[in-house]
Amino acid sequence: MNHRIDDLVRDTLTDRAGAAPPADRVVDRVLAGAPARRRRAGWLVMGSVAASAAAAVVAVVGVGVVLDSGSPRSPGESVDAHASEREEGVANDRAVAIYAAVLERFLRESYEDDGGVPESVLVGFRPEESAGWEYDDPEVGAPLPPAVRDALVAELADVTDLVWVERLPSPGGPADEELAGITLGLLPDGDREVRVSVSALHGFNNGWLTTYVVEKVGDRWSVTGVGSPNGIT
Structure with a gap:
């Protein structure tokens, strides 16, 4: 059962981000933190927890992809541009x-x-x-x-x-x-x-x-x- 959930999480991460950390660590941490009584609740509870974990991981990866998109610019270039604008404003x-x-x-x-x-x-x-x-x-x-x-x-x-x-x-x-x-x-x-x-x-x-x-x-x-x-x- 855990292998099936792991496969679903890994497939989702692959589709969304192209590259993701191994999903088994994420799922194991989620399952290890759940109370013992929840493990006896059956597929419904574990499926809900796993789906929430997968959604959280996908959301984090998705945000990372959005923030990393666009043309790359080094910190030095940004500072230089702002400094140039300030100098121009002072001269004007x-x-x-x-x-x-x-x-x-x-x-x-x-x-x-x-x-x-x-x-x-x-x-x-x-x-x-x-x-x-x-x-x-x-x-x-x-x-x-x-x-x-x-x-x-x-x-x-x-x-x-x-x-x-x-x-x-x-x-x-x-x-x-x-x-x-x-x-x-x-x-x-x-x-x-x-x-x-x-x-x-x-x-x-x-x-x-x-x-x-x-x-x-x-x-x-x-x-x-x-x-x-x-x-x-």
């Missing part, structure tokens, strides 16, 4: 904090005597060396990540509407008369202090360039001074 938060401080100060100071900050300004996707005021092929950076651009729009919502563009209009063009074209300077490395330039062209022969000293005070980046280069046309 830093760029948003610094550029938001620089843009707000630049816009308010540049337009304080000219009717106030325009309702909308165009901002180039790519930061440039010295905010585009280099005459010999300035270094052009990578486009700001979408997350940074979206966050800057939200940060400056009370000041103006930032409209991101791949290419700013040519000076003196029709659109240039209505909207300022803002160019951000490249963001240098620095944990406590950086210098970032920002420039605007608004209408024919009407432009500003300012370089700001931005320092981290506590957890907040703030403009603390003006550096060079600076210019106005």
Whole structure:
């Protein structure tokens, strides 16, 4: 009788998991733990106990199969991926904090005597060396990540509407008369202090360039001074 139950358990495990530990050990432990009076109850009781044991083993094996399915990935790869995501998030938060401080100060100071900050300004996707005021092929950076651009729009919502563009209009063009074209300077490395330039062209022969000293005070980046280069046309 025990051999028949063992065969049933082994067959079930083979069908479900493809490979399983010997079933006779499982059945023997179950039968050994049952009271003597249950052994006299006949086929019905022993069949029920054996079936429960088989179901429990199959359930455990089934869970193991589910958990082991999918593409293999070493623990090191998972840690590296999370570390990379955290580093990207920290870099994005830093760029948003610094550029938001620089843009707000630049816009308010540049337009304080000219009717106030325009309702909308165009901002180039790519930061440039010295905010585009280099005459010999300035270094052009990578486009700001979408997350940074979206966050800057939200940060400056009370000041103006930032409209991101791949290419700013040519000076003196029709659109240039209505909207300022803002160019951000490249963001240098620095944990406590950086210098970032920002420039605007608004209408024919009407432009500003300012370089700001931005320092981290506590957890907040703030403009603390003006550096060079600076210019106005």
